[in-house]
Amino acid sequence: MFNANNVGYWLGGTETPPEEIPQNTSQGDSLPLFKKHFKGRSGEGAFKLETLAKEFLQQESSGAFHEASYDLYVLKSLVSSYIDNEDIFQNAKTYADPVNHVIELRRINAVLPSLKPLKGILTNSMLRKLPKENLTFDILQKKFDDKGEEGLLSTLTLLKNGKPQITKNRRVLAQISAFFKSKNVCD
Structure with a gap:
């Protein structure tokens, strides 16, 4: 250093x-x-x-x-x-950068347990992207409940600095969508 x-x-x-x-x-x-x-x-x-x-x-x-x-x-x-x-x-x-990085990691790790239902659906790196964008399982569920599949997918593909907030991968989006559809059928 x-x-x-x-x-x-x-x-x-x-x-x-x-x-x-x-x-x-x-x-x-x-x-x-x-x-x-x-x-x-x-x-x-x-x-x-x-x-x-x-x-x-x-x-x-x-x-x-x-x-x-x-x-x-x-x-x-x-x-x-x-x-x-x-x-x-x-x-x-x-000197604040490493401190802010640790704070961000703690915030992400605090939210990860709420994303446990998506663990088999998404990779770990994809799961870690969600809390970075302040998205929890409850927020995703509410998006799906309020605006349906299109609302959920628009949240995940929303552009930030010219890139999708979470993903634009159609396979991943289809898996997430199928998960929330099947979850709502079971509920």
Whole structure:
């Protein structure tokens, strides 16, 4: 992890000195950046700082790795030589992002038990999409009860940012529709 504001300043990507930037604004991880730029690499230890320094900076191990100041020096050398400033800022996340991600996962996991009747009908990834869009089993049932099959399907295929909210896959939509039809016949 690194502070993206500091790295941007050190590499000349921003004019504002780090001490003038609130230190809680963003952070980044160098691993995704290196994976993007060194696509052919794989295997255990392929992205260790020591390995990257040896192969790309022609720096032999001096035994100084894992000393913070030396690691920062090597990281700065690698980043300034191989990573674009734009990529650094695009990869940066605020400190609130991981917290918000955990909150979102907890919200999804809290709703998943209500979707248990659909467990055999939908895949786990499809089931997880429903709570992301604030859809519960009760909401889907109400859509079906109030507006029939067409109301249910329009909810699932509603476009959001040009993509269907849940799915446009006809097979999946047919399975969901058949489930609610058979459920209403049984009730």
